[in-house]
Amino acid sequence: MSRIEYILGCFLVLCGLLGFVNPAFSAGNTAQPNSCVQCHSKLSESSFYGAKSHSWIGSIHQQHGVTCNMCHGGNPAATQEKQAHIGVLGSSNPHSPIYYKNIPATCGKCHGAEYYKFKQSVPYHLLQTTGRGPDCVTCHGSMVTKVLSPNDMAAVCARCHNPRMGVSPYITQQAKAVLLLIREGNVLLAAEKRLYPAPRSPQVAKTLTQAGIALHNAKLNWHTFHLDAITNYLLTFYDTVQKLPPAPSVSH
Ligand code: HEC
Ligand code: HEC
Ligand code: HEC
Ligand code: HEC
Ligand code: HEC
Structure with missing residues (x-):
């Protein structure tokens, strides 16, 4: 075995070990085992559903024990997929807590102050009437839950606030400066x-x-x-x- 292969081998073994003891997926922060976390951790990270679930790992929500069911509903005590998913709806269903128009209320269950402010804003009004406008996950991500960098924020605003579309184009630079x-x-x-x-x-x-x-x-x-x-x-x-x-x- 060449030196490179040896190092690579060690690296893979290490990755395996780290993956194995990853505290996130042993649901170490929650008192009870959570079937959503346990089963979704087995889905491939390269699949759509897997990628979504994996990106929650390490988030501030995971660190504070905010588990999948707190945003998606369902029964985290049931181990069978069918039972666990009772009440869980995909993002395209208008009754789902993660349907884009319902997201602010879903987050607002815990972040009442931000939700209250957001409800008074022009973008919220646009979101509810035309469906076009940023909501909580546009700026914070759904499961990664971070705050966008000033440049990324400007890019979000510039989707509409740009000289070509003529919708208050100055807002993009102003938002970046404020952030x-x-x-x-x-x-x-x-x-x-x-x-x-x-x-x-x-x-x-x-x-x-x-x-x-x-x-x-x-x-x-x-x-x-x-x-x-x-x-x-x-x-x-x-x-x-x-x-x-x-x-x-x-x-x-
Ligand atoms: C035993 C395995 C298993 C358990 C337990 C489980 N899921 Fe799933 N879940 C899946 C699989 C597999 C999919 C991919 C879609 C499918 O095949 O239905 C999925 C899909 C989803 C979706 C996307 C639904 C859609 O229609 O787009 C959400 C949201 C979800 N799960 C949330 C949860 C939550 C919340 C829990 C816990 C209350 C949970 N899951 C428990 C296996 C599981
Ligand atoms: C803080 C709230 C929150 C938590 C916690 C959370 N999610 Fe999500 N999730 C969302 C939102 C909002 C969306 C839709 C927005 C998007 O697609 O980016 C979403 C999208 C999804 C989707 C894609 C569903 C679809 O129909 O598009 C899956 C699958 C999913 N989440 C699974 C999980 C699993 C599994 C966990 C726990 C490991 C989890 N989520 C934790 C808020 C959350
Ligand atoms: C079940 C309660 C709950 C729900 C639902 C929830 N959060 Fe949180 N969130 C928390 C807790 C707890 C913290 C960590 C303590 C704190 O900062 O208040 C947190 C922290 C945050 C932070 C601060 C991040 C930082 O780095 O300081 C943001 C941003 C955030 N959540 C956004 C969201 C968004 C967006 C949604 C909806 C998709 C959501 N939350 C849904 C409980 C929740
Ligand atoms: C247009 C972008 C944008 C939208 C939409 C947005 N936020 Fe924020 N949010 C921010 C920025 C910027 C900050 C402050 C950033 C910092 O602390 O550096 C922030 C901070 C937060 C914090 C942390 C507050 C603190 O004092 O540390 C929470 C919690 C939060 N947002 C929740 C939400 C929720 C819930 C929604 C939807 C109802 C939402 N946000 C919608 C951009 C946004
Ligand atoms: C999907 C399109 C879209 C995105 C993305 C968007 N906006 Fe807007 N915004 C609008 C529209 C349309 C109006 C209404 C313009 C008007 O009435 O003149 C508006 C109005 C506003 C207003 C009120 C303007 C005024 O002159 O009273 C503010 C402030 C604003 N947006 C801030 C932002 C910020 C900050 C961002 C980026 C985080 C953002 N918007 C992203 C479409 C968008």
């Missing part, structure tokens, strides 16, 4: 918290709390799509951070 500011805010707030380690003076503690609230409001109001309102919350955030006293000297 960059939110991201910088996340980084800045984390850095300030490290700079003023606990125990904090009452003034520093209060200022950091106020900054955190302003940044949270900016994120929450992103879901109304009122980019000007979000910008105002971001300005409040940056103003508040300015009010912090000179940083204590940091010892390494």
Whole structure:
């Protein structure tokens, strides 16, 4: 056996082991075994249904024990496919919780504040009336559940907000700029918290709390799509951070 083959062999064995002990599929985070996770883990990752199920692994939802049935329904205690699937409907069925028009309400069961804001937005109205408009999974993914990068977000908006279609084309660049500011805010707030380690003076503690609230409001109001309102919350955030006293000297 050549050296390369040997290394490759070790690699494959290692992959096999990792796959075998993958805690995600042993449903280690949930108290009871979940038949959806157990059976779907056996579907090939290259199949449509398999790929969908596999992408949930490692997501923030998996980490917090938000299992398949919490979004799809069905019976996670039944081991037979037929029994487990009672109440589970595909995305093309208008009664399904994952039919595109129903997705905001499905996510909103747990994310009520974002859902409440989103319901007041122009895109939500467009989604319900014309079926065209971004919904929660457009920006967060269905099972990966992340937040799009500023460039990817701009690409989503540019599908409609572009000079050729003439629908408020300026929105694409504005949305990208606002999202960059939110991201910088996340980084800045984390850095300030490290700079003023606990125990904090009452003034520093209060200022950091106020900054955190302003940044949270900016994120929450992103879901109304009122980019000007979000910008105002971001300005409040940056103003508040300015009010912090000179940083204590940091010892390494
Ligand atoms: C014993 C195996 C098995 C169990 C248990 C199981 N599934 Fe499935 N599921 C499958 C297979 C296989 C498919 C592929 C489509 C088919 O053959 O019906 C599928 C398809 C699906 C689909 C797509 C349906 C469609 O019509 O597009 C969803 C959603 C789904 N399963 C969710 C769940 C949920 C939620 C649970 C737990 C409550 C669950 N499954 C339990 C094997 C299983
Ligand atoms: C946070 C909610 C959520 C969780 C948790 C979740 N899904 Fe999904 N799933 C969705 C949404 C929303 C869609 C439809 C959007 C899309 O296709 O991207 C979807 C699509 C699917 C599909 C394709 C169905 C179709 O008809 O297009 C399958 C299969 C599926 N999920 C299986 C699973 C399995 C198995 C798990 C657990 C391992 C799981 N899902 C966990 C929300 C969720
Ligand atoms: C059964 C409850 C439940 C449902 C349904 C649910 N989530 Fe979550 N979600 C959670 C929990 C718990 C967390 C982790 C704690 C937190 O951030 O609140 C979370 C976190 C998130 C985050 C934060 C990610 C991050 O990196 O901070 C996003 C975004 C998210 N969910 C989007 C969605 C979307 C989109 C849907 C619908 C497809 C959905 N959720 C459905 C419970 C749920
Ligand atoms: C047009 C894109 C877009 C849509 C549509 C969207 N979101 Fe968001 N969402 C964002 C952005 C941007 C953030 C903040 C990003 C960050 O923290 O960096 C966010 C943050 C979140 C968070 C985390 C909040 C926090 O304080 O950390 C949750 C939970 C969430 N969204 C849920 C939802 C739900 C539920 C829906 C549908 C009702 C939805 N989102 C629709 C873009 C979107
Ligand atoms: C599928 C097409 C589509 C996508 C994708 C889309 N929009 Fe829109 N959006 C529209 C349409 C159509 C209108 C209504 C335009 C009007 O009334 O002038 C609109 C209106 C808006 C408005 C209100 C504009 C105003 O002048 O009052 C905002 C804000 C907005 N969209 C933000 C966004 C953002 C941010 C994104 C990307 C995350 C996005 N949209 C993605 C189609 C879309």
